[in-house]
Amino acid sequence: xxxxxxxxxxxxxxxxxxxxxxxxxxxxxxxxxxxxxxxxxxxxxxxxxxxxxxxxxxxxxxxxxxxxxxxxxxxxxxxxxxxxxxxxxxxxxxxxxxxxxxxxxxxxxxxxxxxxxxxxxxxxxxxxxxxxxxxxxxxxxxxxxxxxxxxxxxxxxxxxxxxxxxxxxxxxxxxxxxxxxxxxxxxxxxxxxxxxxxxxxxxxxxxxxxxxxxxxxxxxxxxxxxxxxxxxxxxxxxxxxxxxxxxxxxxxxxxxxxxxxxxxxxxxxxxxxxxxxxxxxxxxxxxxxxxxxxxxxxxxxxxxxxxxxx
Amino acid sequence: xxxxxxxxxxxxxxxxxxxxxxxxxxxxxxxxxxxxxxxxxxxxxxxxxxxxxxxxxxxxxxxxxxxxxxxxxxxxxxxxxxxxxxxxxxxxxxxxxxxxxxxxxxxxxxxxxxxxxxxxxxxxxxxxxxxxxxxxxxxxxxxxxxxxxxxxxxxxxxxxxxxxxxxxxxxxxxxxxxxxxxxxxxxxxxxxxxxxxx
Numbered sequence: 001x002x003x004x005x006x007x008x009x010x011x012x013x014x015x016x017x018x019x020x021x022x023x024x025x026x027x028x029x030x031x032x033x034x035x036x037x038x039x040x041x042x043x044x045x046x047x048x049x050x051x052x053x054x055x056x057x058x059x060x061x062x063x064x065x066x067x068x069x070x071x072x073x074x075x076x077x078x079x080x081x082x083x084x085x086x087x088x089x090x091x092x093x094x095x096x097x098x099x100x101x102x103x104x105x106x107x108x109x110x111x112x113x114x115x116x117x118x119x120x121x122x123x124x125x126x127x128x129x130x131x132x133x134x135x136x137x138x139x140x141x142x143x144x145x146x147x148x149x150x151x152x153x154x155x156x157x158x159x160x161x162x163x164x165x166x167x168x169x170x171x172x173x174x175x176x177x178x179x180x181x182x183x184x185x186x187x188x189x190x191x192x193x194x195x196x197x198x199x200x201x202x203x204x205x206x207x208x209x210x211x212x213x214x215x216x217x218x219x220x221x222x223x224x225x226x227x228x229x230x231x232x233x234x235x236x237x238x239x240x241x242x243x244x245x246x247x248x249x250x251x252x253x254x255x256x257x258x259x260x261x262x263x264x265x266x267x268x269x270x271x272x273x274x275x276x277x278x279x280x281x282x283x284x285x286x287x288x289x290x291x292x293x294x295x296x297x298x299x300x301x302x303x304x305x306x307x308x309x310x
Numbered sequence: 311x312x313x314x315x316x317x318x319x320x321x322x323x324x325x326x327x328x329x330x331x332x333x334x335x336x337x338x339x340x341x342x343x344x345x346x347x348x349x350x351x352x353x354x355x356x357x358x359x360x361x362x363x364x365x366x367x368x369x370x371x372x373x374x375x376x377x378x379x380x381x382x383x384x385x386x387x388x389x390x391x392x393x394x395x396x397x398x399x400x401x402x403x404x405x406x407x408x409x410x411x412x413x414x415x416x417x418x419x420x421x422x423x424x425x426x427x428x429x430x431x432x433x434x435x436x437x438x439x440x441x442x443x444x445x446x447x448x449x450x451x452x453x454x455x456x457x458x459x460x461x462x463x464x465x466x467x468x469x470x471x472x473x474x475x476x477x478x479x480x481x482x483x484x485x486x487x488x489x490x491x492x493x494x495x496x497x498x499x500x501x502x503x504x505x506x507x508x
């Protein structure tokens with residue numbers, strides 16, 4: 001005999017039809033909210049940026065909380081304490097902003113910020129960031145490949161390196177004089193490194209425009225190199241023939257080299273680089289060669305002695 | 311003033327006052343307010359307080375003479391032991407939270423990395439001072455010898471300042487500040503010794 005049992009599910013547990021029909025959109029919103037990307041609610045006080053997720057993003061890593069990303073910064077122009085840039089950069093004026101791209105190129109040009117942002121579609125790139133001080137984060141950057149900008153100005157055959165210069169204004173950055181570094185901050189890459197698809201100019205993170213302390217309005221991100229190579233608040237990009245000077249190497253060349261690739265086998269003279277502390281974690285973890293991006297970038301350094309070229 | 315300095319209540323108050331930085335750190339730790347990298351914060355704070363207590367301890371002898379308050383001596387041992395206590399916490403933070411009790415690796419650091427070598431030296435120099443800080447040990451060693459031994463604190467302070475100076479990347483303001491304080495306090499003593507000899 002067939003005994004019909006009442007369903008254990010009350011009617012109230014059934015998903016209402018309108019939600020069921022829109023289930024994909026709902027899930028998407030929930031997912032974005034988890035990243036802090038939900039429309040209308042700025043997470044870090046910036047402007048929301050629309051970006052497509054890049055297939056070049058690092059997967060399988062937990063993102064470092066946005067509070068840590070925006071309160072633990074090395075930006076010596078605004079003070080040498082990790083929490084100082086957040087406090088001291090609040091009034092930093094990043095509009096209007098121009099980036100001049102010049103040097104050994106056919107079409108040197110000064111880009112207005114809006115113009116440079118329109119050169120290529122914005123992408124979200126999740127990258128590990130390994131600081132030379134042996135801590136690391138995982139950050140969802142928003143930006144576009146540096147190569148897109150370089151292609152615009154048509155580098156000549158003389159262009160072998162790219163030199164970068166930060167904006168520096170002692171009036172807006174009064175703490176800069178205590179940093180012990182010569183400013184403006186300068187950085188550099190070999191041209192082939194600069195053209196690598198993993199290198200981006202970032203204008204945002206966590207779905208919004210960059211907070212000032214993270215290098216607004218435009219900064220460099222090179223995921224396989226120590227964080228200090230990622231020059232902030234870029235004012236000038238210059239194609240050059242010879243290896244350009246870099247700020248940390250100028251300040252202390254025996255500790256900080258031009259290449260500064262993340263390398264667990266080459267220690268900083270004062271501390272080991274074989275391990276790192278991921279911000280938010282208690283135990284240390286092993287540092288990966290080229291910060292885990294070796295399969296994509298190791299070939300750039302074929303035949304080079306990475307101990308000498310640190 | 312003398313009655314205040316000789317009071318047990320004052321001594322207890324100073325003892326508690328010295329605990330404030332540690333208590334504040336513990337409170338902030340429990341309320342998740344040590345910043346994005348709490349372990350770095352704790353390492354920095356315990357190290358800085360070691361140096362501060364060392365400098366305060368070194369200031370007591372000149373202060374007794376300059377302020378004509380000999381009773382300040384009542385506080386010197388306590389301050390010195392606080393320096394040692396913070397030094398122990400600092401070393402523990404390093405051994406535990408940085409090296410996770412990998413003693414071999416820690417020892418390699420001590421031998422290989424000059425800033426750790428001098429930091430370790432600064433700590434080791436404090437150990438005999440902490441041990442012989444009791445009245446019994448002063449008696450056993452005799453005042454003269456005890457005093458001679460306790461000049462090791464000069465070494466500890468100098469090594470501590472160098473440790474700090476070698477640690478920072480480019481902003482040397484704070485290490486230089488403690489270096490200048492230490493230099494002033496040590497030259498006070500040199501001056502006195504020089505006058506006595508002359």
